[in-house]
Structure formats: structure tokens, C-alpha cells
Amino acid sequence: MARARIDDGAGRVAVRAALAEGAGASRDIRAQAVRYTLQLLAEQAEGNTLEVRVPPFGAVQCVAGPRHTRGTPPNVVETDVATWLALATGALSWPDGIASGLIHASGARADLTGHVPVL
Template identity: 65%
Template sequence: MARKIDTAEGRAALAAVAEGAAGRAPTATAVRYLLQLLEEKAPGNSVEVRVPPFGAVQVVQGPRHTRGTPPNVVEMDAATWIALATGARSWAEAAAEGGVHASGIRADLEGLLPLRP
């Protein structure tokens, strides 16, 4: 991630999203802040977590990919990512409902979520 999001700024964005009145900018900040926390919790390069159009990070120790599409990819929309990362929704629920698209043997984040911002 390019710019480190300050804890106060990240928490304010999460609060705005939780209130349901968040626009694009607070949603983007909340997504990026939670991706940053995931990156801190599980550093590595074997799984790419994508939340288009707001951000993507590579996490989890393991084999590193260098070109093309990574072998382990997790992708979801912003609302699903925020719900998973904050514990409002479980990995199993989101996956069963089709909210999470995961491919690869390492693309299961259940043991890393929720994050505790």
C-alpha cells in the first residue's frame, strides 16, 4: 500500500461506514485501513487480497509470485471486506453467499479475520 493511514483517520472512516452515511472517500479509507491492518497482521507475498476499486495487498508467508496473476487470489466488494474484517460477517457466510471469490490453496483468510481495528 502506498500511504500509511493514521489510526484515528482509519477509525473515523470505519465509524462513518458503520453509521451508513459514508460516501466514496470514507469507504475507500476504511477499506484501505483494513487492508493495511491485514498486511501488518499477516505479512508476506503468497496471497493477493483485492477490494476493487479501492485497494489490494499481498499477504501471508509462502511462495512469492513475480509475474502475471498470482496463484492465490481473494477478491470481494468493499461492503463484504469491511463486514469480514470487522467481524460483522463470517468468512463461511460470505463465501456461501458468493460475496468472496477465492482461488488457490492459500486463499482462505478465515483464520486471519476478523481484524481488531
């Protein structure tokens, strides 16, 4: 069963609050901000080639290409909440995030160039 879509208004409010309050934002606010931006990524980069994980709040499959169906995905991007929100909003570029080691990317197609920022 598909998860309900987060309303754009509520999602944007959560993102602004999470960015403004940083680590001091409530768990619910951070969770909604992450889930909303992951939702946007999945909508803007439809596909199943890459799995983007932001533990503990969410993961999506995105980017067109070969479909992954079972086991551990061959193409994975994983990062923490603050780094993901910075990527999703354009405060951090993909190349800078990779160079700094804040983003773990594995697999030949583990690249979000051109897909972030989503807001």
C-alpha cells in the same frame, strides 16, 4: 514507492463512518475504510502468497508462504466494499462469506481463516 500509512485514529473513524452510513458513505470515506483495513491485514498477516482485492479501492499481498512475483497471482480473494468491511470487522465470518458467494476465492491458499477480522 510505498503508500503512506493511514493513521489508526483516522482509519478507525473512517471504518465506523463507512459501516454506519453503508452505501450512503462518501467515496472518500469508503476508500479510506477499505485501505485502512487492508493495511491492517497486510501488517497482521505479512507475506506475499495471497492477494486480497477490494475494487475499486485497494489490493494487498499478504499471508506467509511461497512468494508470487509476476503475472496474475495464483491465490486471490476478491470481494466488494461492504462484504470486505463486514469481514474486516467481524460482522461476517469467512465461512459464511464463502458459503453465501459474496467472496470470490481462487487458489489453494486463498483462505483468510484466522486473519479476519482485523479490527
